[in-house]
Amino acid sequence: xxxxxxxxxxxxxxxxxxxxxxxxxxxxxxxxxxxxxxxxxxxxxxxxxxxxxxxxxxxxxxxxxxxxxxxxxxxxxxxxxxxxxxxxxxxxxxxxxxxxxxxxxxxxxxxxxxxxxxxxxxxxxxxxxxxxxxxxxxxxxxxxxxxxxxxxxxxxxxxxxxxxxxxxxxxxxxxxxxxxxxxxxxxx
Amino acid sequence: xxxxxxxxxxxxxxxxxxxxxxxxxxxxxxxxxxxxxxxxxxxxxxxxxxxxxxxxxxxxxxxxxxxxxxxxxxxxxxxxxxxxxxxxxxxxxxxxxxxxxxxxxxxxxxxxxxxxxxxxxxxxxxxxxxxxxxxxxxxxxxxxxxxxxxxxxxxxxxxxxxxxxxxxxxxxxxxx
Numbered sequence: 001x002x003x004x005x006x007x008x009x010x011x012x013x014x015x016x017x018x019x020x021x022x023x024x025x026x027x028x029x030x031x032x033x034x035x036x037x038x039x040x041x042x043x044x045x046x047x048x049x050x051x052x053x054x055x056x057x058x059x060x061x062x063x064x065x066x067x068x069x070x071x072x073x074x075x076x077x078x079x080x081x082x083x084x085x086x087x088x089x090x091x092x093x094x095x096x097x098x099x100x101x102x103x104x105x106x107x108x109x110x111x112x113x114x115x116x117x118x119x120x121x122x123x124x125x126x127x128x129x130x131x132x133x134x135x136x137x138x139x140x141x142x143x144x145x146x147x148x149x150x151x152x153x154x155x156x157x158x159x160x161x162x163x164x165x166x167x168x169x170x171x172x173x174x175x176x177x178x179x180x181x182x183x184x185x186x187x188x
Numbered sequence: 189x190x191x192x193x194x195x196x197x198x199x200x201x202x203x204x205x206x207x208x209x210x211x212x213x214x215x216x217x218x219x220x221x222x223x224x225x226x227x228x229x230x231x232x233x234x235x236x237x238x239x240x241x242x243x244x245x246x247x248x249x250x251x252x253x254x255x256x257x258x259x260x261x262x263x264x265x266x267x268x269x270x271x272x273x274x275x276x277x278x279x280x281x282x283x284x285x286x287x288x289x290x291x292x293x294x295x296x297x298x299x300x301x302x303x304x305x306x307x308x309x310x311x312x313x314x315x316x317x318x319x320x321x322x323x324x325x326x327x328x329x330x331x332x333x334x335x336x337x338x339x340x341x342x343x344x345x346x347x348x349x350x351x352x353x354x355x356x357x358x359x360x361x362x363x364x
Contacts (some may be wrong), residue, residue, distance in 0.1 A: 018210030018227070025209025026355065030238025032202050037243050039194065041253045043202065043285040049300075057308070060357040070314035085193040085277040088286065090199020095212060095287035099202035107292035111214035111279060122294075131284065132278025133302025134309075139271030140282055140309040142317065143264050144257045146271070147281040148202075151217040151232065154257055156239030158340050158347075161259035168268025169275065176276035177221035178207040 019102050033152055040083055042157065044149035046140035048088040096133040115182050139169075203287045214279035214295070221276050225361040233358070237351030244344035250294035261325025263317070278302075 020024070054075025058065035058187050065071055065078070099105040109122040118124060140146040143165045145154060150171075154162025177183070208230055210216045220228035246252035275281055278299045280288055285303065288296035310317075333340035 016273050018208060018213075018216070019208065020205070020209040022209060022227045022230040023234055023355070025205050025211065026234030027238050028209075029202065029231070029235040030242060030289060032198055032205065032237070033239045034242035034246065036198055037254070038246050039253075040191065041194040043198075044253050045286070046307070048310055049282065049303050049326045053304055053308040054319050067339065068311050068314070071311045074311070081192060082347075083191040086192045086195030087199035087202075087363040090201075091203035091206070091283055091286045092290035093196070094200030094203030094205075095207040096290035097200070098207040099291040105206075105291050107294070109294050111218075111293075111295065113215050113218045114279070125295050126298045130302035132274045132276075132280070133299035134306035135274030136278060136280070136282060136285075136299070136306065137274075137303035138306035138310050139267045139269070139274055141307050142268050143267030143271060147232075148282065148283045150257065151230050152235055153255075156243045156344075157254055157256050158240070158332050158343060159256045159259075159330060160327075160335070161257045161264050164259070164261070164264045165271075168265045169272045169348040170213050172269040172272025173221050173273075173275040174223065176273045178217060180217070180276055181222055183222050
């Protein structure tokens, strides 16, 4: 028999050790989607970044915010009191409770795989995190959804755009990760 | 008020599941993209498998509130490519970054701030992008089943089973 769970990961690192096996987490997420589709609508996250942008901008510079039809349409009524926004608000809340309850709340600036490849300079990691986040949401809004909205909700509805988006996303992400982490030469 | 509470509860369940199954971990995501640890792929596949069957069963009884995203060939591919680069660099996606924020990861906070900026820039570029890029190969919100003209369950059920089977077949980490 195999050894116990913690030893199975060659790099025993605080944030790499899930409490739930993959199937439990996956089935759980599938069930959340089914309940959401049955009661309200499919799940989605990335649009709410636009909503928060819109509401914040509208509260400081209402003229500028109103000038973007996309912003006005997405952040309808310039309010955060919507089902969609509260769903997204729930994500960090649920994650915080889960991390606390299982005593896995740990902070660090530079993740272990990044440190191995690029060193432990926190500034460097943070600058690239910003760039990554920027591209992430630019791409998500461009495509009309992210991992939740396109991949999980979209494919579950057999949407052709979601199959295409997910395929492009994974091909691009896998190539980028190979280049970034210089795995190209090895045989893994 | 009720819908806000429901949103918060479903979102919290989603966030807790992401956290507990390691989907919010930078290490897990990056190693999935490096094809060293396929746990996240397995998780996504089984979630989609369950979703496919469940959503279309609901639809069979007229209980599904579907919201299908629009297809515009060129734009969707470009968007997926941009998203993929951001995904590999940050090691988070828009949802898991929020979960990682809550477990005390400052690089996830910065990812979210970067995301807010990226979303804002996109919002102001949208008229140009729509005019030039979204018109190429624009087909509206099409689904595979809609295209063929049969009920979705006929495709969703076998495809869902394939997803679940594939999820079980992909190797667990540590095997390699």
